[in-house]
Amino acid sequence: MLITFEGIDGAGKSTQIRKLRKWLAEQEVEVLVLREPGGTATAEKIRDILLESRDNISPIGELLLFSASRAELVQKVILPALETGKTVILDRFFDSTTAYQGYGRGIDRRMLQTVIDLSVFSLRPDLTFYLDISPENAMLRKFSEKSLPIAFDDTELDRIERSGLDFFRRVRQGYLDIIKEEAERFVVLDALDKPQTLHKRIIESVSPHVPGKRNPSESSTGDGR
Numbered sequence: 001m002l003i004t005f006e007g008i009d010g011a012g013k014s015t016q017i018r019k020l021r022k023w024l025a026e027q028e029v030e031v032l033v034l035r036e037p038g039g040t041a042t043a044e045k046i047r048d049i050l051l052e053s054r055d056n057i058s059p060i061g062e063l064l065l066f067s068a069s070r071a072e073l074v075q076k077v078i079l080p081a082l083e084t085g086k087t088v089i090l091d092r093f094f095d096s097t098t099a100y101q102g103y104g105r106g107i108d109r110r111m112l113q114t115v116i117d118l119s120v121f122s123l124r125p126d127l128t129f130y131l132d133i134s135p136e137n138a139m140l141r142k143f144s145e146k147s148l149p150i151a152f153d154d155t156e157l158d159r160i161e162r163s164g165l166d167f168f169r170r171v172r173q174g175y176l177d178i179i180k181e182e183a184e185r186f187v188v189l190d191a192l193d194k195p196q197t198l199h200k201r202i203i204e205s206v207s208p209h210v211p212g213k214r215n216p217s218e219s220s221t222g223d224g225r
């Protein structure tokens, strides 16, 4: 089973992924957690270029670098893991490309889809959790201990995060459009809900896919936070 998490930067995916991994391990499900971009030695180098570079990478260059990292990860790690029956949790997958490079950077959807198809080897998620948050709230979260207004050239931000509020508004709209197109795959969550509320909703959706686990109310909800 492939479970993906999506959302704009600052939506709180990492916390929920950590909780879900723990819960699945408690159910004795073999689980592998990966992130995009990254996950192989080459893909981690591509991640560095994409996020840490101070260069102005062109939109198409960016699309191809994300896709190169994805092809590496899918072919070398994800497909072999799924073949041995592992559950893979993936922090971002091709929906990020549609939202960020398609809606955010304005790359044509048809051209983008061709590149996505090339990099995923027909792999599709069984379930995708989308954590919805406004870019303003996401930035407030990240900068909660700092004073406003936020400077988008802040050195604490990576190359993508420095793209500004309008970029993230487009990315969020992108996600909302993708969800309308493929509603059956998505579980939409309000990222401002309490972490434990979100975790409960997530295991309610994952439980039916776990052998011998049909009723989530019979099980614990992870680390109790």
Ligand code: TMP
Pocket: 009, 035, 036, 037, 066, 092, 093, 094, 096, 097, 098, 100, 101, 160, 161
């Ligand atoms: P993250 O690991 O902190 O989420 O950082 C990854 C960044 O890369 C995040 O800003 C989203 C962005 N991204 C894209 O723009 N396109 C993609 O296809 C992927 C996977 C990520």
